[in-house]
Amino acid sequence: MTETSSSTPCPPDKIVFDEERGEFICSETGEVIEDRIVDQGPEWRAFTSEEKEKRSRVGGPLNDTIHDRGLSTIIDWRDKDAMGRTISPKRRLDVLRWRKWQIRARIQSSADRNLAQAMNELERISNLLNIPKNVRDEAAKIYRKAVEKGLVRGRSIESVVAASIYAACRRTKMARTLDEIAQYTKANRKEIARCYRLLIKELDVTVPVSDPRDYVGRIASLLNLSGQTIRDAIEIIERARQRGLTAGKDPAGLAAAALYIAAVKNGEKRTQKEIAQVAGVTEVTVRNRYKELINELKLDVPLT
DNA sequence: AAGACGAAAGTGGTTGA
DNA sequence: TCAACAACTTTCGTCTT
Numbered sequence: 001m002t003e004t005s006s007s008t009p010c011p012p013d014k015i016v017f018d019e020e021r022g023e024f025i026c027s028e029t030g031e032v033i034e035d036r037i038v039d040q041g042p043e044w045r046a047f048t049s050e051e052k053e054k055r056s057r058v059g060g061p062l063n064d065t066i067h068d069r070g071l072s073t074i075i076d077w078r079d080k081d082a083m084g085r086t087i088s089p090k091r092r093l094d095v096l097r098w099r100k101w102q103i104r105a106r107i108q109s110s111a112d113r114n115l116a117q118a119m120n121e122l123e124r125i126s127n128l129l130n131i132p133k134n135v136r137d138e139a140a141k142i143y144r145k146a147v148e149k150g151l152v153r154g155r156s157i158e159s160v161v162a163a164s165i166y167a168a169c170r171r172t173k174m175a176r177t178l179d180e181i182a183q184y185t186k187a188n189r190k191e192i193a194r195c196y197r198l199l200i201k202e203l204d205v206t207v208p209v210s211d212p213r214d215y216v217g218r219i220a221s222l223l224n225l226s227g228q229t230i231r232d233a234i235e236i237i238e239r240a241r242q243r244g245l246t247a248g249k250d251p252a253g254l255a256a257a258a259l260y261i262a263a264v265k266n267g268e269k270r271t272q273k274e275i276a277q278v279a280g281v282t283e284v285t286v287r288n289r290y291k292e293l294i295n296e297l298k299l300d301v302p303l304t
Numbered sequence: 305a306a307g308a309c310g311a312a313a314g315t316g317g318t319t320g321a
Numbered sequence: 322t323c324a325a326c327a328a329c330t331t332t333c334g335t336c337t338t
Contacts (some may be wrong), residue, residue, distance in 0.1 A: 194319090250329070271307065282330055287309070 003132045029083045111147065114157065118143055123163045128184045129176060131165065139168035155195060159187035163195035175214040177280050178251065212237050212246065215255035215279065222278045223270050225263055232262035239297055249289065253281040257289030261299060 117138065126136050146152055152160050162185045169176040178196075182189040201205055212292040213234050222229045236258040240246055246254060256279035263270050272290075276283045293299060 053308090190316090247326070253329080272309095273307080283308085284310085284327060284331080288329085 029222060058199070077304060083200050085286065114147060114152065115144070118147075118152075118157050121158055122165065125162065125165060125181065125184050129165075129180060131169070131174065131176070135165075135168045135172050135174050138172055139164040142203065142205060144168050145205075146199060149202055151198060151202055156187055156191070158185055159191045159195050160199075162187060162192045163199050166192065167199055167205055167207060171205065173211075173214045175210075175218055175252075179280065194214060210247050210251050212251040212254040212258070215252050216259060219252075219255055219259055219279050223259075223263075223269070223274060225259065225268055226266060229262045229266045229268055231258065232265060233258040234294060234298070235262060236297065240293060243296055245292060245296055250281060250285065252279045253285040253289050255279060256281055256286045256291055260286060260290055 122136060122139055122143065125131075126139075131139075139161075143161060146160055146164065162181050166178055166181050167175070168174075169181075178189060178193060182192050185192065200203060216230055216233050216237070220233070233255070239247070239256060240254065240258070256275045260270065260272060260275050263275075272283045272286050276286045279286070
């Protein structure tokens, strides 16, 4: 409710570019100035380069929902031509062949349509979340695998796409929470989570265990914290891990707490609220982690 | 007035029968 | 499928700066 009011515009000299997320943010308030940098590339380049053979699908309107558009001329099974004359045996073979191809083409186009819609969706979500191209490609690859395995049947394309994106993010260590992705999707978080689990189980997509350190960079850059603070935070997390404090804990919360401590230590104090906000956890969680870290690691935090 | 702290009750997800 | 459980959130009162 009482959010950083957009009625007070961020002074131009406070605007910084956050290269982690591809966003322009205000260094004062953290307000996102421009978070939609439109990908100006042609839409059909969304397909991965290794799929050369699939390029038959060049540039068809992606939102064309009419089934079999352009292929709706059905080749009749009767051995008559358009004038009602019987076709010669030689022509009959041709006709049979045409029909065979028509059926093949239809199957092909059905898979393509699914893919086309999915890629469209992928592009949309990726743009909203500023997901870099390599991660998109990864997501596309995963999705394609899912289609081949028939995992999409019975599920919404959108949720499987979202799950693919999430998986790709995890694989490439582009820390994005499930919530962030779910936010731009009609499918709910639960559904996406289920698809995600299915994906990593069925396709053998290996996903490294989510690491708090991956969150550190992103949170820090959103808050304009120094490299030294980041290094300190990572060291704190490392020590916490050795002590077994990290198991079962929300990595974002842990990263937030470590950064909080590191920031205070380096005289770059941010409020718990600020950190919690960008980390996507609550103040309380930051506090709990922070308390644990201080106690267990015997860190002394100089106050003020 | 704003931030930090912590208690208590509530919520959503995981696990094991 | 259900209940127990841990982690996290929400809410709120109190203390500190």
